Amino acid sequence: MNSSPEWVYVDGSEQAAVSATDRGMAYGHGLFETMAVVNGQVILAQSHAERLKLGCSRLNIPFSAEMEHLFWSELKVLSARLYNGTLKLIVTAGSAGRGYAAPRPEPRRIFLGYQPTEYPQSYREDGVAIRTCVYRLPVNEQLAGIKHLNRLDQVIARCEWMTDDWIEGVMLDTQGAVVEGIMTNLFAVIDGNLVTPKLDRAGVVGVMRSYLLEQAEVLGLPVQQVRLPLQQFFEASELFICNSVIGIWPVRQWDQSIFKPGPVTHQLLDITDQLFKVKTA
Numbered sequence: 001m002n003s004s005p006e007w008v009y010v011d012g013s014e015q016a017a018v019s020a021t022d023r024g025m026a027y028g029h030g031l032f033e034t035m036a037v038v039n040g041q042v043i044l045a046q047s048h049a050e051r052l053k054l055g056c057s058r059l060n061i062p063f064s065a066e067m068e069h070l071f072w073s074e075l076k077v078l079s080a081r082l083y084n085g086t087l088k089l090i091v092t093a094g095s096a097g098r099g100y101a102a103p104r105p106e107p108r109r110i111f112l113g114y115q116p117t118e119y120p121q122s123y124r125e126d127g128v129a130i131r132t133c134v135y136r137l138p139v140n141e142q143l144a145g146i147k148h149l150n151r152l153d154q155v156i157a158r159c160e161w162m163t164d165d166w167i168e169g170v171m172l173d174t175q176g177a178v179v180e181g182i183m184t185n186l187f188a189v190i191d192g193n194l195v196t197p198k199l200d201r202a203g204v205v206g207v208m209r210s211y212l213l214e215q216a217e218v219l220g221l222p223v224q225q226v227r228l229p230l231q232q233f234f235e236a237s238e239l240f241i242c243n244s245v246i247g248i249w250p251v252r253q254w255d256q257s258i259f260k261p262g263p264v265t266h267q268l269l270d271i272t273d274q275l276f277k278v279k280t281a
Contacts, residue, residue: 005112006085009078012070012109022108024092028150029102031055032090033207036245038278040080042087044244047207052091055146061093061107070109078111086114086245090149119246124269127252127261128167130181130241132230133157136174137202145205154182168241170254173202177227184243185209188236189264195236198225207244208272215271221264238262247272 008016024030033052036043049071056063071089079087090112094105135157143150157169168181178197180186185206188195194216199205216223233239239251239259248269250261261269 003114003117005088005114006082007113009074009111010108012074018108018110019095021095021097022092023094023096023102023105024090024108024149027100028148029059030061030090030092030108030149031059031147032088032149033147034243034245035079035087035089036276037079037082037085037087038276040083041278042075042079043275043278044207044211045075047210048089048244051147051205051207052089055148056091056107058142058146059093059148060102060104061091062104063107067107074109074111078113082113085116088112088114092149117245123167123246123249127250127259128241129165129253130168130170130251131161131166132255133160133169133171133182135160135171137171137179139173139175139201141201144202145199147204158182167249171203172230175201176229177201178230178233179203180206181241184241184246184249186233187212187240187242188233189238189262190232190236193222193224194264195224195226195228198227206242208242208247211275212242212248212268212272215268219267221267238265240265240268242272247276 007014010018018025031052033048035048053063090110092108093102094108096103096105137153157171160169168184170181170186171179173179178186180197180203186197196209197203213223234254234257238261239254240248241251242248250265251259
């Protein structure tokens with residue numbers, strides 16, 4: 001999926017240029033959030049803000065009260081301007097001289113506004129085909145969970161296929177445990193339990209993943225965050241992938257294994273449908 005943004009804002013003004021000395025470009029020293037906008041409102045905005053603050057803390061990027069105020073004020077204005085689509089926020093450690101040492105300069109804010117992506121309805125109704133990636137995610141507890149800018153692992157994995165046969169790739173860590181999709185989190189129903197990979201060693205704690213875990217508890221569904229090998233996921237009775245833009249897509253095929261959407265998937269699909277139906281004022 002390649003699409004150009006409708007507009008770009010850098011540090012509060014509409015422009016596309018970023019300094020060549022930016023630490024995000026030089027070292028990947030930064031984070032990003034990809035947010036769905038429906039009727040001028042950001043879906044799960046508070047969860048995105050909380051993950052961003054956690055990531056800034058982990059990467060030694062100042063997130064002051066002023067920075068938080070700018071985040072919310074710009075988010076309100078730009079989501080209203082976009083109205084429907086995807087709003088991507090990149091926060092970098094700002095510009096600095098040569099060298100890895102971080103002098104804690106002023107962070108840089110980059111907002112990109114994208115028009116809605118039209119996915120086939122069959123992805124939601126019938127499910128998608130996914131494959132197992134050969135490339136393995138390195139184990140790194142310091143970076144696990146946050147959405148940092150270093151996405152080379154995902155880029156390398158996505159280069160493994162160039163056809164439309166597979167919609168997503170599932171990544172394992174170097175110890176053989178299933179972690180996540182390249183752009184999604186993964187859920188399975190195994191022995192009656194809603195299961196999702198544990199993300200304390202690798203992977204991104206997705207905002208939609210966290211929301212679905214909360215909703216599953218409200219529904220009284222038994223939930224487990226686990227570290228399991230590939231074969232145990234192949235034995236699941238239901239599978240689906242999710243992120244904050246697509247919501248939920250059931251999995252109909254994983255490599256050569258075939259699946260069908262089941263009652264748990266449909267129950268959570270109904271909940272995400274309601275989440276994305278934001279009423280106008």
